[in-house]
Amino acid sequence: MNPLLEIVDLAVSFRTSNGLIRAVDGVSFSIAEREILGIVGESGSGKSLTVLAILDLIGDPNAVVTGSIRFRGIELIGQKPETLRRLRGGAIAMIFQDPMTALTPVFTIGAQISEQIRIHTDLSRHAAQARAVELLDAVGLPDPHRAAARYPQELSGGQRQRAVIAMALSCNPALLLADEPTTALDVTVQAQILELIRKLRDDFNSAVILITHNLGVVAETADRVAVMYSGRIVETADTGALFADPHHPYTWGLLGSMPALDGIRRPRLTTIPGLPPALDRRPQGCAFSPRCGFVRPECLPAPPCLTGTMHQAACVIADHERAAARNQVLAA
Amino acid sequence: MSEVSATERDIAPPAPGYWAMAGRKLLRDRAAMISLAVLVIIALLCAAAPWYAAHIAHTNPFRSNLSGTVMRHGKPVEVLGAANNPLHLGIEPIGPSWRLGPYMLGADQQGRDVAARLLYGGGNSLIISFAAAAVCLVLAAITGILAGFFGGWVDRVISWLLDALWAFPVFLLAISLSVVLIAHGIDLGLFRLDASSLALPITIIGVIYVPYVARPVRGLVMGLRQSDYVLAAIGIGAPAWRILWFDILPNVISALVVFAPLIIALDLLTEAALSFLSIGVQPPAASWGTIIHDGESLIYTRPMVAIAPGLAIVITVLALNILGDGLRDALDPRAKLRN
Amino acid sequence: MASTIIRRLVHMVAVLFGISVLVFLIFFATPGANPAERIAGKNASPQTVARVERQFGLNRPLPIQYALMMKKIFITRNLTSYVNLGEKVVPQVFKAAPITLSLVAGAAIIWIVVAIAIGAVAAAFRNSWIDRLLMVLSLIGISMPVFWVGTMANLFTQGIWHHTWLFSWVPPLGYVDFSKSPVLWFKSLLIPWITLAILYIGLYARVLRAALIETMQEDFIRTARAKGLSERQVLLRHALRCSLVSVVTLFGLDFGVLVGGGALLTEVVFGLQGVGYLTYQALETLDLPMIMATVIYASVFVVVSNAVVDIVYAAFDPRMRLRR
Numbered sequence: 005m006n007p008l009l010e011i012v013d014l015a016v017s018f019r020t021s022n023g024l025i026r027a028v029d030g031v032s033f034s035i036a037e038r039e040i041l042g043i044v045g046e047s048g049s050g051k052s053l054t055v056l057a058i059l060d061l062i063g064d065p066n067a068v069v070t071g072s073i074r075f076r077g078i079e080l081i082g083q084k085p086e087t088l089r090r091l092r093g094g095a096i097a098m099i100f101q102d103p104m105t106a107l108t109p110v111f112t113i114g115a116q117i118s119e120q121i122r123i124h125t126d127l128s129r130h131a132a133q134a135r136a137v138e139l140l141d142a143v144g145l146p147d148p149h150r151a152a153a154r155y156p157q158e159l160s161g162g163q164r165q166r167a168v169i170a171m172a173l174s175c176n177p178a179l180l181l182a183d184e185p186t187t188a189l190d191v192t193v194q195a196q197i198l199e200l201i202r203k204l205r206d207d208f209n210s211a212v213i214l215i216t217h218n219l220g221v222v223a224e225t226a227d228r229v230a231v232m233y234s235g236r237i238v239e240t241a242d243t244g245a246l247f248a249d250p251h252h253p254y255t256w257g258l259l260g261s262m263p264a265l266d267g268i269r270r271p272r273l274t275t276i277p278g279l280p281p282a283l284d285r286r287p288q289g290c291a292f293s294p295r296c297g298f299v300r301p302e303c304l305p306a307p308p309c310l311t312g313t314m315h316q317a318a319c320v321i322a323d324h325e326r327a328a329a330r331n332q333v334l335a336a
Numbered sequence: 337m338s339e340v341s342a343t344e345r346d347i348a349p350p351a352p353g354y355w356a357m358a359g360r361k362l363l364r365d366r367a368a369m370i371s372l373a374v375l376v377i378i379a380l381l382c383a384a385a386p387w388y389a390a391h392i393a394h395t396n397p398f399r400s401n402l403s404g405t406v407m408r409h410g411k412p413v414e415v416l417g418a419a420n421n422p423l424h425l426g427i428e429p430i431g432p433s434w435r436l437g438p439y440m441l442g443a444d445q446q447g448r449d450v451a452a453r454l455l456y457g458g459g460n461s462l463i464i465s466f467a468a469a470a471v472c473l474v475l476a477a478i479t480g481i482l483a484g485f486f487g488g489w490v491d492r493v494i495s496w497l498l499d500a501l502w503a504f505p506v507f508l509l510a511i512s513l514s515v516v517l518i519a520h521g522i523d524l525g526l527f528r529l530d531a532s533s534l535a536l537p538i539t540i541i542g543v544i545y546v547p548y549v550a551r552p553v554r555g556l557v558m559g560l561r562q563s564d565y566v567l568a569a570i571g572i573g574a575p576a577w578r579i580l581w582f583d584i585l586p587n588v589i590s591a592l593v594v595f596a597p598l599i600i601a602l603d604l605l606t607e608a609a610l611s612f613l614s615i616g617v618q619p620p621a622a623s624w625g626t627i628i629h630d631g632e633s634l635i636y637t638r639p640m641v642a643i644a645p646g647l648a649i650v651i652t653v654l655a656l657n658i659l660g661d662g663l664r665d666a667l668d669p670r671a672k673l674r675n
Numbered sequence: 676m677a678s679t680i681i682r683r684l685v686h687m688v689a690v691l692f693g694i695s696v697l698v699f700l701i702f703f704a705t706p707g708a709n710p711a712e713r714i715a716g717k718n719a720s721p722q723t724v725a726r727v728e729r730q731f732g733l734n735r736p737l738p739i740q741y742a743l744m745m746k747k748i749f750i751t752r753n754l755t756s757y758v759n760l761g762e763k764v765v766p767q768v769f770k771a772a773p774i775t776l777s778l779v780a781g782a783a784i785i786w787i788v789v790a791i792a793i794g795a796v797a798a799a800f801r802n803s804w805i806d807r808l809l810m811v812l813s814l815i816g817i818s819m820p821v822f823w824v825g826t827m828a829n830l831f832t833q834g835i836w837h838h839t840w841l842f843s844w845v846p847p848l849g850y851v852d853f854s855k856s857p858v859l860w861f862k863s864l865l866i867p868w869i870t871l872a873i874l875y876i877g878l879y880a881r882v883l884r885a886a887l888i889e890t891m892q893e894d895f896i897r898t899a900r901a902k903g904l905s906e907r908q909v910l911l912r913h914a915l916r917c918s919l920v921s922v923v924t925l926f927g928l929d930f931g932v933l934v935g936g937g938a939l940l941t942e943v944v945f946g947l948q949g950v951g952y953l954t955y956q957a958l959e960t961l962d963l964p965m966i967m968a969t970v971i972y973a974s975v976f977v978v979v980s981n982a983v984v985d986i987v988y989a990a991f992d993p994r995m996r997l998r999r
Contacts, residue, residue: 061900093903100901105894108913119912120902171902500693505932505977507939508954508970512701515958515966601818608820609940613958628823632944635826636834643830646823653818661814 006077007034008211009058009179014071016053018064025283028053029235031071037178038205040212042226042243044219044258046280050235051215055181059092060085075179094124097172101184103164107156113140114152117171124175139170142207143200162193169200173208180204180212186221198225219262223247231255234280234291236307241315251317251326254292256333274333290318298329354590361666368662371655378652382462385455393438393452398620401447406430406438415439415447432640441640444630450641457622458648464537464616464623465603471542472599473592476549481588483550484557485580495554502547510606513540514615532618537610541603548602549595556591560584590667597660601653608649624649683982694974699741702963703733710963731757748968758962767965768950768972772934774850775949778871778941779933781864786872786879787926791915793876794883799910801888809880816877825870825944832866848946867945871938875929879922886918893917924984931980935973 016028028050035041045051056062057069058080073080075096080088092098100106107116117139118132127135133152140148143166156164165185172180182201186194202225204210214226222229223243230240231252239252250256260274278295287293289304296303302320310316321329362368389397405412408430416427429443432450441450483494501509517536530536560566560583569579610616611625619626624645631642703710711728712719719727728734732743747754752765797809832842844862851859890896891914899913900906929937939951946952950969957965 059901061897063897063900089903089905091903092901098898098901100894100898102894106898108895108899108917110916111913119904123903168898500690500697504694504697505935505937505973507932507937508935508973511939511954511958512698512966512970515961516701605820609822612820612822612940613943613955615958625820628820628826632826635830639830639834642823642826646820646827649823650815650819654815657814657818 008037008039008076009213010034010072010074011054011058012072012074014054014057014073015069016050016057016062017068017070019066019068020284022284024068026286027235027283028057031232031235031237033230033237033240035179035211035213038209038211039228040202040205040214040226042214042216042222042229043232044216044222044229045232046217048234048280048283049232051232052183054232055098055183055213055215057081058181059096059098060088061092061098090124093120093172093177094175095177096179096181097175097177099165099168099172099180099182099185102188103161103168104188106168107164109156112153112155113159113167116156117152117167117174120171121174135174136170139174140167143167143170143173144196145170161189162196165189165193165197166200169197169204173204173210176208177210180210181215182212183215184217185214187216187218194221201225219258231258234286235283236291236318237310238292238319239317240310241317245315249315249326250330251312251315251321252292252319253296253298253321253329253333255317256330257295260334297332354586358590358666362662365662365666367658368666371658371662374651374655375659378458378648378655379462382455382458385452385459388455389449389452392436393440393449395438395449395452397448397452397456397622399448401443404447408433415443416445428637429634429641431638441644442638444627444638444641445634450627450644453622453627454624454644454648457617457624457627457645458652460534460617460621460623461604461607461625461649462652464534464541464607465600467534467538468541468545468603468607469596469600471538472545472549472603473596475543475546476553477588477592479546480550480553481557481580481584484554485561485576485584487558487561491554494550498547498550498554501544502551506544507606507609509544510540510610511613511615513544514610518615518618532621534617534621537607537616541606541610544606545599545602549592549599552595553588553591556587557584560587594660594664594667597656597663601656601660604649604653604656680986683985687978687982690978691974694978695745695971696741698967698970698974699744700737702967703740704737744964744967747964748971754964754968756962756965758957758960758965764964764968767953768968771948771950771953772972774947775934775936775938775942775951777850777853777860777864778867778938778947778949779930781868782871782875782933782938783926783930785868786875787922789872790876790879790883791919791922793880794887795910795915797880797884798887798891798914799907801884806884810884813877813880816873817881819873820940821870821874822940822944824873825867825941828866828870829944850947850949864947867941867947870945871933871941879925882925883918883922886921887914890914890917923987927980927984927987928977931977931983932973934980935976936969937973 011034012032014028014031015026017024017026031050031054033041043051043054053062058073058075060069060080060083062069069081071081075091078087080091107113111119114133114136117136118129121127121132121135122129125132137148137152140151145151145163145166151159151163151167156167159167165188169185180201185201186197189197198221201212201214204212214222216222226243228240229243229246230237231246231254232238233254239246239250239255241251246255247259250259254276257274257276261276276295281287281291281294287304288306290296290299290307293299293303298321300320302308308318308320310318389395395401401415404415406415407413413430415430417430429445429447430439432442433439439449439451441454444450444453479494479498483491483498514537517540566579566583569583607616607623608625608628611623612629614626614629617623617626627645628642631638631640631645634641711724711731711733732740735743744754748765752763754764756762756764793809793813797806800806829848831837832845833848836842837845845866846859846863849863851863853860887910891910896909896914899909904912934950936949936951936954938949939954941947942949942951943955950972954966954969956962957969
């Protein structure tokens with residue numbers, strides 16, 4: 005089966021006074037219809053840029069995007085603006101991190117949703133408005149008629165994020181890009197929003213790329229996970245496999261720093277020493293090597309490639325050594 | 337609104353090298369540098385007015401010359417000749433010669449050399465606008481810092497005064513004050529200003545724009561007062577003067593530097609308007625505004641009398657505005673004068 | 676909402692009271708400025724000055740003088756001129772007001788439309804040569820004294836080029852009442868409108884461009900793009916609507932000031948006998964009651980338009996409603 009979206013060797017660079025700086029460096033992945041892919045990484049790892057690049061929404065005149073992004077077989081990089089515009093909000097919709105600022109403050113919720121509907125369909129104003137109310141109901145906003153007539157700042161953060169999701173779903177997108185949709189919300193609301201996103205696949209048949217820095221969010225929601233570090237994917241696997249047998253030391257670090265919500269409480273959380281490298285001071289070899297406890301000479305000349313078939317990782321640690329090394333980090 | 341724009345600034349003390357960096361940025365700003373050069377040239381020309389009158393125009397531009405003659409194309413011509421209408425009714429001043437020399441830009445209705453008056457008038461216009469801006473900025477800094485730093489009743493009184501002054505239409509305030517004061521000057525015992533003194537328009541124009549600057553300064557200082565680094569300084573027991581001197585003042589000065597050219601431009605335009613209404617600079621002294629006033633009655637016969645000072649104002653104010661934009665970009669991209 | 680309006684009204688009355696006291700003090704209590712000497716004329720004998728003082732009530736205590744003045748302006752409306760004795764001042768102001776309103780309203784329409792167009796185009800093509808050209812033109816507009824622009828307009832439309840096809844339609848200076856001839860009313864005001872509008876076009880275009888560029892950095896603009904709106908729709912619908920707030924604020928204040936007599940210089944240059952022209956005449960003759968009346972009239976307009984701006988602002992920008 006052809007993937008819904010296939011990204012090959014994507015790079016996003018910025019022209020600066022110190023030359024070209026690569027923020028995303030050789031990212032490849034694909035996503036099938038109705039699949040939920042989680043992309044995990046710290047801020048600055050390039051995960052947001054990767055997703056913004058899909059719809060050419062980076063919006064910085066100094067950004068240079070290279071590689072290949074194919075959606076249903078159509079190449080999106082270098083595509084005509086008009087074609088991209090039709091995809092945006094139609095077949096590919098996006099949800100942003102901060103619902104407080106993501107909606108235009110001078111239009112009502114209903115007007116903003118029906119605006120999007122009317123761009124992509126030929127529904128009348130009235131029908132679009134009615135559809136907006138339906139959508140608000142579908143995402144679980146109480147009293148959707150009143151909510152549609154309200155301005156964004158009259159709703160709570162969680163309600164607003166629901167409205168944003170309703171807007172994203174308004175044209176039955178085949179692919180939903182969710183950029184940290186729960187980060188700005190209260191913990192209790194986070195769970196509800198994640199539940200909602202999981203349900204989308206069943207109700208709307210959407211595939212989802214879920215960006216987060218929180219492995220817990222991914223564990224609950226995603227079918228497959230990609231871990232990004234300093235502009236590259238360092239590990240990717242099915243969610244179950246990744247949590248059962250994480251391959252990359254960075255993933256171990258992420259897992260170790262996560263408080264367990266269920267299961268055995270660890271005596272203390274581990275931290276990853278140091279900070280991610282600045283984009284213009286990335287080491288020649290593996291970007292994680294300065295913070296890694298298992299560095300070897302072969303890590304340093306060039307970054308290791310992703311190896312493996314279903315479960316890929318960019319690390320030189322061999323299969324038989326892995327368990328012992330991991331226990332050093334996680335069991336500490 | 338002013339409070340919002342000021343407190344939204346990234347609040348931090350100017351880092352070491354802040355001024356040097358701003359200076360380098362300004363030096364790279366070609367438009368701002370050209371404007372600065374233009375301003376310097378205009379100021380030098382105006383400063384050379386007495387020399388120009390004595391050695392090039394060979395006239396006293398403050399004395400009427402009703403019956404004089406001047407050489408044109410080898411022939412003597414009356415400075416105030418008969419008008420060029422069928423009945424030769426009235427008189428018409430001599431037109432521009434467009435050559436360096438007497439009456440380069442022609443004469444006004446009293447036979448005075450317009451070019452020489454332009455330079456003298458420019459001097460007065462520049463002195464008034466720069467001095468008024470200095471008065472305004474100093475008063476605004478004092479009131480704004482007092483209100484913003486000490487708060488409480490000091491702030492309430494000052495804010496009320498500023499609001500009242502703000503609600504008063506600026507041009508009417510200027511006109512009212514000028515009308516009342518221009519006849520007799522002002523006499524407050526120690527503080528005396530003669531009616532014919534330039535200090536009178538300087539004071540009036542300086543005072544009326546104080547709220548324009550004091551309100552943003554107050555907002556800025558209030559924001560700084562709440563900022564973490566000032567709170568920290570208070571926390572470790574730094575005395576008020578130290579905080580004012582090292583933490584508040586540098587920020588205020590950087591804001592004032594941005595405002596300065598814009599206030600000077602505003603003052604220049606205000607001075608011109610007041611003088612045009614004959615309640616600014618008083619005869620026999622001149623300013624660009626009074627020359628336009630003189631030229632208005634000659635507009636259809638000798639338009640150059642009104643055109644020249646107007647162009648001088650436009651060029652000067654334009655240069656000041658461009659310089660102001662450049663300073664704002666170099667020092668503080670978020671400062672706003674109005675609102 | 677009702678309590679907001681009442682608070683606003685009380686504040687308005689308080690400010691007006693303050694301004695009227697200030698104006699009164701400026702004219703009647705400035706050290707060295709003796710109104711009786713003014714009226715009596717230069718070199719008047721002390722006896723004459725004393726008689727004038729009694730006749731105009733200038734020898735009574737200041738608060739009483741102030742109260743009498745206010746009563747004559749607002750209640751009996753029979754304040755008379757010091758110069759043209761017997762002439763009532765308040766009706767004159769009301770007769771002049773429509774002329775000023777015609778001038779300012781027409782100019783306002785021009786400057787709003789043109790400034791929004793310039794600001795939007797400059798922001799859309801930001802940092803291109805179009806943007807730079809428009810901003811330089813705006814800056815020149817701000818840098819020109821309005822009375823000089825008016826004088827130049829007269830020079831070309833009434834003088835040098837009046838006999839060419841370009842400006843032969845321009846009627847002689849002065850105001851023609853709308854009821855007399857709408858066409859002539861329009862023709863007589865078109866040049867003054869443009870003259871008055873130039874400054875504000877420059878000002879508003881710059882303010883709007885800056886506001887638009889700031890708004891275009893907001894998160895919701897990215898959302899609007901992600902919805903599939905074209906760049907033009909994003910700018911004109913989402914960004915412009917949010918940025919107009921800054922222009923609306925400015926507009927209310929400027930409009931109030933101008934209707935209150937701020938168009939004085941334009942009126943003088945074009946011989947339009949509006950409120951500003953009255954002030955100007957009163958200045959020349961030092962007619963204190965007339966100046967008082969026009970200044971108070973102006974303050975009323977400014978203060979009222981301040982209040983209206985606040986209320987309209989709340990209606991225009993839903994963001995403000997919650998903050999209250």
